[in-house]
Amino acid sequence: MFRSEYADIQPVDLPIHDAVLGHAADHGDTPALIDGADGTTLTYAQLDLFHRRLAAALTEAGLRKGDVLALHSPNTLAYPTAFYAATRAGATVTTAHPLATADELAKQLTDSGARWIITVSPLLDTARAAAERAGGIREILVCDSAPGHRSLVDLLATTAPEPAVALDPAADLAVLPYSSGTTGVPKGVMLTHRSIATNLAQLEPVMPAAPGDRVLAVLPRFDLETYLAAIEKHRITHLYVAPPIVLALAKHPAAERYDLSSVRHVLSAAAPLDARLAAACSARLGLPPVVQGYGMTELSPCSHLVPLDQAAAAPPGTVGKLIAGTEMRIVSLDDPAQDVPVGEPGEVLIRGPQVMKGYLGRPDATAAMIDADGWLATGDIAHCDADGWLYVVDRVKELIKYKGFQVAPAELEALLITHPGIADAAVIGQYDADGNEVPHAFVVPHPTTTGLTGGEVMMYVAERVAPYKRVRHVTFIDGVPRAASGKILRRELRERL
Secondary structure, X not given: OEEOOOOOOOOOOOOHHHHHHOOHHHHOOOEEEEOOOOOOEEEHHHHHHHHHHHHHXXXXXXXXXXXXXXXXXXXXXXXXXXXXXXXXXOOEXXXXXXXXXXXXXXXXXXXXXXXXXXXXXXXXXXXXXXXXXXXXXXXEEEOOOEOOEXXXXXXXXXXXXXXXXXXXXXXXXXXXOEOOOOOOOOOEEEEEHHHHHHHHHHHOOOOXXXXXXXXXXXXXXXXXXXXXXXXXXXXXXXXXXXXXXXXXXXXXXXXXXXXXXXXXXXXXXXXXXXXXXXXXXXXXXXXXXXXXXXXXXXXXXXXXXXXXXXXXXXXXXXXXXXXXXXXXXXXXXXXXXXXXXXXXXXXXXXXXXXXXXXXOOOHHHHHHHXXXXXXXXXXXXXXXXXXXXXXXXXXXXXXXXXXXXXEOHHHHHHHHOOOOOEEEEEEEEEEOOOOOEEEEEEEEEOOOOOOOOXXXXXXXXXXXXXXXXXXXXXXXXXXXXXXXXXOEOHHHHHOOO
């Protein structure tokens, strides 16, 4: 068993809005949020006032403790205001992907039992269609403005008193995100106020924040030119990214046209990042080392991080060390009851205060994920060295079994994108005529590349890996389908076979 080298922390028994914004008013006119596109600014005092007023308005409209509110919006200044207003009013927020179809959103609304929707006018048609199919929606509100719908600005005019809702941080749900569904049906992940507030406290020793730090929040929508311009204009100091952004920074010609000298910290998470790609990104743009973190929605979301003060010395490819108050086991893929020796790969199990309450309405799925002793099976394959650095290999369910040998798609993907003619790649398993599962590569050629062939791609890989890892099929595509987190949607690729 591995334990964090950091001192244990006490669970944070506060509602998440108090844990995050409890002292916001003390910072007065200091900017809290800035719209990177147009420069609109919200101060800490405004954020504190607006979310309290909006909580009052939502309560006045009929929202009650235990109601589920769907927040269906891209990143805007209104997003955190709406989120914390809803939790202060006693609601559970289910976060919905802004690119979800009406059917996808309707399924989430139905499964979560949502009664309220906050969206933006460009997504209103989808929200309306989803609400009609799901039923039970009391009102659709908009962050901006739209005929026939009340806006958050309208609600801010309320004179109703601020609600005083009694919340149990250990039991009451703050947020109900849905897992990405890359390998199965999306499920509602029940995260309590305590689990996410405590996870923030667990991160403080390894990733301290200081006055003057500027963080660029970009996910789930990303435009490279806008992103680079925001870094330059607002002198961003901390970048929190997913691997596709690192890939764009490492390979896209536009990245070299902007001044990124203000950046002091680059953290990649949500999907595996190859050490060579991380190094190439840093070297090309003169950035500090690109380091990684690890976790999952079910962990509120973090269990590992490369400490900020160890970024320069961290071994290449590591996703970090256990954060405070967290334990880990790595168990055999063949016999999950057995722990593997240090340095050997196996499935990662995590135990700590950040572990989810469970999957909404799915006790069997919860029991399959979390055992009686509180160990959560991540489904990720990794190995850990004697110093506590963790290295993630791939997903258990995504491993390709070729004639008894295990082939990690992430390893082949990392190799493929080192080819100068390849902009992006994904690998899945495909069964051949003999019943063997073999690697099939989906390749996105670089825009300046001409004449790249499947044979050339297969030869490039064959020269650099063991024979059983060779790519046996190649398909050229325009883009790799990914979730907002950056994870490859392999099921969409399988549908193309």
